[in-house]
Structures are given as structure tokens and as C-alpha cells.
Amino acid sequence: MPADDLALLEPHMRRCELPLRMMLATPGIPIEAVYFIEQGIGSVVASTASGHEAEVGFIGFEGMTGSSLVMGDDRAPHACYVQLEGDAIRIEAGAFNAALAASATLRMFLLRFVNALQTQAGCTALVNARLKLEERLARWLLMCDDRVPGEHLAITHEFLAIMLGVRRPGVTVALQLLEGRALIRARRGEIVIRDRAGLIELANGSYGEPEAEYVRLIGEISAA
Known part of the structure; x- marks a missing residue:
């Protein structure tokens, strides 16, 4: 992020913990704050009226929640909650919107992340429709591994x-x-x-394209 844009946000940054299952965004409710995750993982989860759920977005230290604000909306279309606990930098939505209004370059920079996230979501839709479960699981674990230091992932079968x-x-x-x-x-x-x-290899070509797009737009993504 350009230094001048970071300076707009810094006075409003508050560090916070991200306990497991903490709600970071609730669909249909105005976004209260954005979270720039430093450790941990947030899952963007779509759901039906009958209660079926599936992950459609995956955010770690490479990104932020509340991307609807960057696109001019005040509400998230899907829920976002903490999948792996950690910590983040929190900025109130009002202060974040004021910074966006003050700097066209800040919005343009963050729109790159929104673009990368949409690429990831499109790939997720494709692999969920066409790939075997073990191939999808391999991709998901690789995405986790990109964002979590070390080789140990604290995750339950139920959450998976x-x-x-x-x-x-x-x-x-x-x-x-x-x-x-x-x-x-x-x-x-x-x-x-x-x-x-x-x-x-097992992911069968489902891993790599969104990651390459992120590198093209923003930079490397690795927690290793």
C-alpha cells in the first residue's frame, strides 16, 4: 500500500484478537468495521434459506474483510467468520469510508484485492462443481498452508x-x-x-491460478 494511503488509515487502526467463529461480517446488516487479518483465517460463507452452507471466499494475512465497502456498498452479501483464530487490525467502517473518499489511489489498490478474491471465488465454484472431494480438499489445505506459518492446521472435520x-x-x-x-x-x-x-499434484490443476493472479495484482502470498 502506498505510504500516503497507509497514513490515512493508521490513526484508526486498532489491534484485536480473532477468536474461533467470531463473526466478521453478517449478511443484510451494515458493515461495522473492516479487518486486515494478520494471523488466522476468515471464511466467507454463503448459505441458503434452508440452512445449507459452503465456503466461497478464503482470507488470510494477504487480505481484508468488508470488501463491499471498497465497491461502494455498506453490506456484505455473505457471512464472514473466523475459521482459524488469530489477530487483526480493525478499522471502523466510517473511518475506512472517509479514507476511501479522500484517496482514489487507496480505493484502486484495494480493488486489486477484490479482483483477486473474485478470481478465487470463481475457481472455488468451478472445482466444487467438477472436481472430486479429495482434489478439492487438497486445494483447500494448500490455501491454508499459504496463510498459516508451519505445517500444523487446527481444524475439525465438522468445520471442513x-x-x-x-x-x-x-x-x-x-x-x-x-x-x-x-x-x-x-x-x-x-x-x-x-x-x-x-x-x-492431487489438486489436479485447481490450485495456482488465483494465487498467480494475486501475485500479479499485489505481490507474493506465503506464510512459510
């Missing part, structure tokens, strides 16, 4: 089922398949990445 839009028994079978190939080690509430290159 929501993120992938499948039933919990299906997640269990897919994890067993990946573990049988020595790609991961699955424990209760934790997954350990053992073979990243093998996960990329």
Missing part, C-alpha cells in the same frame, strides 16, 4: 465439512485417502501437511 459443502463422513474418507498417500497426518482437531508437492 462446512467449508467444502459436504457431509462430515465424506470429509473423513477424503482425509483418510490423503493420509494413506502420506500427504498429510490427521489428528483430532489438527491436520499436519507432510507433502505439499503431492497435494499440488
